[in-house]
Amino acid sequence: MNDRHAYAHSTLKKTLSERLPLLCRLRGWRCTRGSFEESRAMKAYRDFDTVSVNGQKEKILVSVRLRPLSDNEKSRNEVSDWECINNSTVIYKGNNPDRAMLPSAYTFDRVFGCGCPTEQVYTEGAKEVVFSAVSGINSSIFAYGQTSSGKTYTMSGITEYAVSDIYDYIEKHQERDYILKFSAMEIYNEAVRDLLSLDSTPLRLLDDPERGTVVERLTEEMLQDWNHFLDLLAVCEAQRHIGDTSMNQMSSRSHQILRLTIESSAREYQYHHLGARNSSTLTASVNFVDLAGSERASQTLSAGTRLKEGCHINRSLLTLGTVIRKLSKGGKGHVPYRNSKLTRILHNSLGGNARTAIICTMSPARMHVEQSRNTLLFASCAKEVTMNAQVNVVMSDKVLVKQLQRELARMENELRSFRTSSPTGSCDSSTVLREKELRIEVMEKEIKELTQQLDHAQSRIQDLLLLTTETQRLEPGTVKAENQDKYYGRVDSSNSNLDFADNAEEEFLLDGTSPKLPRMYSKIVAPDLLSWWDITAPKIQESSRNDDPNDDTEVMCKDAPASQ
Numbered sequence: 001m002n003d004r005h006a007y008a009h010s011t012l013k014k015t016l017s018e019r020l021p022l023l024c025r026l027r028g029w030r031c032t033r034g035s036f037e038e039s040r041a042m043k044a045y046r047d048f049d050t051v052s053v054n055g056q057k058e059k060i061l062v063s064v065r066l067r068p069l070s071d072n073e074k075s076r077n078e079v080s081d082w083e084c085i086n087n088s089t090v091i092y093k094g095n096n097p098d099r100a101m102l103p104s105a106y107t108f109d110r111v112f113g114c115g116c117p118t119e120q121v122y123t124e125g126a127k128e129v130v131f132s133a134v135s136g137i138n139s140s141i142f143a144y145g146q147t148s149s150g151k152t153y154t155m156s157g158i159t160e161y162a163v164s165d166i167y168d169y170i171e172k173h174q175e176r177d178y179i180l181k182f183s184a185m186e187i188y189n190e191a192v193r194d195l196l197s198l199d200s201t202p203l204r205l206l207d208d209p210e211r212g213t214v215v216e217r218l219t220e221e222m223l224q225d226w227n228h229f230l231d232l233l234a235v236c237e238a239q240r241h242i243g244d245t246s247m248n249q250m251s252s253r254s255h256q257i258l259r260l261t262i263e264s265s266a267r268e269y270q271y272h273h274l275g276a277r278n279s280s281t282l283t284a285s286v287n288f289v290d291l292a293g294s295e296r297a298s299q300t301l302s303a304g305t306r307l308k309e310g311c312h313i314n315r316s317l318l319t320l321g322t323v324i325r326k327l328s329k330g331g332k333g334h335v336p337y338r339n340s341k342l343t344r345i346l347h348n349s350l351g352g353n354a355r356t357a358i359i360c361t362m363s364p365a366r367m368h369v370e371q372s373r374n375t376l377l378f379a380s381c382a383k384e385v386t387m388n389a390q391v392n393v394v395m396s397d398k399v400l401v402k403q404l405q406r407e408l409a410r411m412e413n414e415l416r417s418f419r420t421s422s423p424t425g426s427c428d429s430s431t432v433l434r435e436k437e438l439r440i441e442v443m444e445k446e447i448k449e450l451t452q453q454l455d456h457a458q459s460r461i462q463d464l465l466l467l468t469t470e471t472q473r474l475e476p477g478t479v480k481a482e483n484q485d486k487y488y489g490r491v492d493s494s495n496s497n498l499d500f501a502d503n504a505e506e507e508f509l510l511d512g513t514s515p516k517l518p519r520m521y522s523k524i525v526a527p528d529l530l531s532w533w534d535i536t537a538p539k540i541q542e543s544s545r546n547d548d549p550n551d552d553t554e555v556m557c558k559d560a561p562a563s564q
């Protein structure tokens with residue numbers, strides 16, 4: 001980065017950091033830290049990149065889907081023990097006395113009976129959540145259930161319906177530019193693998209303070225069209241670990257996460273039409289999560305590799321169950337997200353910044369009643385988990401600068417139109433200016449006068465201080481005053497044995513002493529303006545008729561009367 005770029009960079013950073021919070025406040029947005037792939041250097045001023053709006057708390061949308069009895073189950077003469085009695089309740093019809101104490105009816109947001117097509121499951125149990133991503137809210141759709149219960153069947157259908165619907169939506173919303181990106185991974189035996197890459201090296205998970213857990217070097221394909229998407233799905237299907245078990249010939253041995261990221265921004269010509277808010281760049285991901293199914297080794301008859309896979313699957317599902325259970329109780333205390341890669345990666349989709357729908361799949365067969373109840377228990381807990389989804393408005397540097405420039409131009413226009421719409425606008429402002437100038441002149445004059453008065457007062461204080469210092473230096477029996485040769489004092493000697501005539505004016509000498517007053521009683525403080533004293537002549541003991549400085553006989557000194 002050369003100097004000019006560095007300067008532009010720092011100016012831009014300053015502008016953004018100063019103006020964006022203000023803009024956000026004006027628009028009622030909340031600023032949070034960014035969520036972008038970015039270099040460290042750029043991160044500094046990307047702190048404001050992600051603006052979240054209307055953080056909304058809502059519960060996970062939980063549905064249950066009952067599949068028909070499979071051929072395998074039918075061949076074993078299995079009976080259906082479960083039935084959906086309405087849109088939201090599934091009941092246990094069995095009459096096993098051991099289970100008499102357990103609940104027989106379970107209620108969820110939606111339940112889908114064995115005759116329900118996947119399209120309906122998508123429309124009623126996932127579509128709304130999926131479409132949050134179009135408006136900038138992260139979302140996740142999970143399929144959870146025991147092995148062979150229909151998770152892959154359900155989730156692959158939902159993924160296709162969802163992406164197809166999103167393409168339709170984009171087609172109908174030409175006012176915005178959309179970019180779709182697709183990535184895919186599987187967690188197989190606790191190792192994360194990129195399903196869009198032939199390299200099967202496990203991928204590392206990184207903890208990003210802003211984005212949470214990030215899968216390092218995960219391929220992200222820019223989707224060109226619907227067919228491109230189908231091609232990528234086929235690649236994922238071919239790459240995913242699938243195995244033959246006694247329960248399912250095509251059993252998924254890994255958890256699969258397909259991620260569609262939708263970025264949208266207003267087309268240039270739409271900016272003014274839509275307003276600043278709707279012209280923001282939005283970004284959100286929707287995760288399609290097809291979990292591996294819980295399984296019992298006794299039922300799947302697995303051994304070796306299958307057994308090992310089953311152990312990993314069960315362990316990670318156990319952690320998922322624990323996380324959901326803890327979150328359903330308010331998420332207080334430690335939530336063990338880090339105990340499995342699955343819960344680490346899906347942290348945000350489980351009680352974080354996302355809208356989530358879980359579809360729990362069940363086999364109606366009696367032989368699976370235990371597993372089905374566990375699934376319903378998991379679904380019941382999931383119902384209680386509260387999410388906090390937020391709109392992620394992402395502004396790239398370019399978009400952000402553009403938006404700020406537009407905002408600035410708009411404000412300047414408003415100001416200009418305000419001035420022109422006010423007929424006295426310019427005249428008023430010059431009058432106000434003139435008034436202010438006059439006021440400043442008057443104030444300057446006042447300041448000048450006050451300064452002069454201050455100088456004068458200071459010089460007087462100086463004089464007084466000087467005099468006080470000199471007075472303090474006067475010896476007992478001395479009086480000092482400027483410009484006077486003599487002083488006169490009225491001496492009250494009525495109570496004195498000294499030789500004064502009553503109220504007689506006595507002459508004091510220039511040195512302040514009176515010829516008639518013993519020296520020690522002539523100790524008179526005489527500021528310069530004083531020229532007259534009332535002196536109470538003391539009684540003096542003969543023995544005291546000396547210059548004893550400790551004699552406390554009173555000598556009064558008063559200001560001279562004004563007439564004098």
Ligand SMILES: Nc1ncnc2c1ncn2[C@@H]1O[C@H](COP(=O)(O)OP(=O)(O)OP(=O)(O)O)[C@@H](O)[C@H]1O
Binds near residue numbers: 114149291
């Ligand atoms: N709703 C349904 N209607 C008809 N057939 C279904 C339905 N759900 C599942 N199936 C069938 O049941 C079988 C098992 O389904 P699927 O592979 O989707 O189960 P799964 O839960 O993903 O199993 P695993 O966990 O072992 O991968 C498949 O042959 C599938 O076609």
